[in-house]
Amino acid sequence: MVVIRSVRFLYVQKNHGAKNWNIKLSTNIEHICQIKKASLEGIRFRDRKLHGLTIRLDGLYDIIVQLEEKRVLSNGKDIIMLKQIENRRSIRKYLNKKVEQEKLIQVLESARLAPSGSNTQPWVFIVVESGEIKEKLSMADHQQKWMMTAPVFIVCVADIRCRISEDINVRLDENSPEPELKQIIRDTAIAIEHILLEAEHLGLATCWTAWFEQNAVRPILNIPEDKYVCGIITLGYGDEMPKNRPRKKLEEMVRYEKW
Ligand SMILES: Cc1cc2nc3c(=O)[nH]c(=O)nc-3n(C[C@H](O)[C@H](O)[C@H](O)COP(=O)(O)O)c2cc1C
Structure with missing residues (x-):
């Protein structure tokens, strides 16, 4: 009670x-x-x-x-x-405060609802709260020690098996030529952005990190070699409020009717 x-x-x-x-x-x-x-x-x-x-x-x-x-x-x-x-900002310093289970589920639910090409939903999310595993992941992620202040990591994995049959041997890395890899990364990136925005909505903070090589991260979590890790998202209550990073002006990126 x-x-x-x-x-x-x-x-x-x-x-x-x-x-x-x-x-x-x-x-x-x-x-x-x-x-x-x-x-x-x-x-x-x-x-x-x-x-x-x-x-x-x-x-x-x-x-x-x-x-x-x-x-x-x-x-x-x-x-x-x-x-x-x-x-929303990328936050690299977190309070020593647990993320409530309901909030974590709501954040993951936002990813579940993301759109994907042909509705393939090629993503798997691994929630990591163990200090020992977080430590290994942050070390594999260019030794970004600040990550350890976050109580939760969400490792976002794209699964090519929604597009390539299990019979075909596939080993993915940063140089893989498979065109399907672009599709699954694209789709998983949408779901990750949902996570960042839903977390923001709930008063939580995040940072998408991806300064790692597949071969360094996958073995830590027993992720098979036909999967591709798109990012490790740190999640928690922010303990800093960085200024907004500059963005290009709309005029620099929007064109009308033709290139
Ligand atoms: C795919 C991707 C990978 C990123 N990897 C890292 C990272 O490894 N470490 C880090 O500190 N920030 C990382 N960032 C955060 C960016 O630096 C940040 O989004 C950018 O500077 C804009 O700042 P803002 O998110 O606060 O608007 C990454 C962002 C994206 C989208």
């Missing part, structure tokens, strides 16, 4: 017409529900810096209400998804 001794909510509020957000604490669930219902605007709140103020919540509050940002475009369309895409 779980006994909740005290439940405190941290929330942010902005008075009508005011410029700034106020950070408040409440112990009244009904009050929080009312705010959540009534708020047309809000900001997502988590263990991150907010307007220059570092809010460390580890263990301090039992429940944190996340008021989702909901801005409405002039045409009435909700831009919350775009906001989350904009907020």
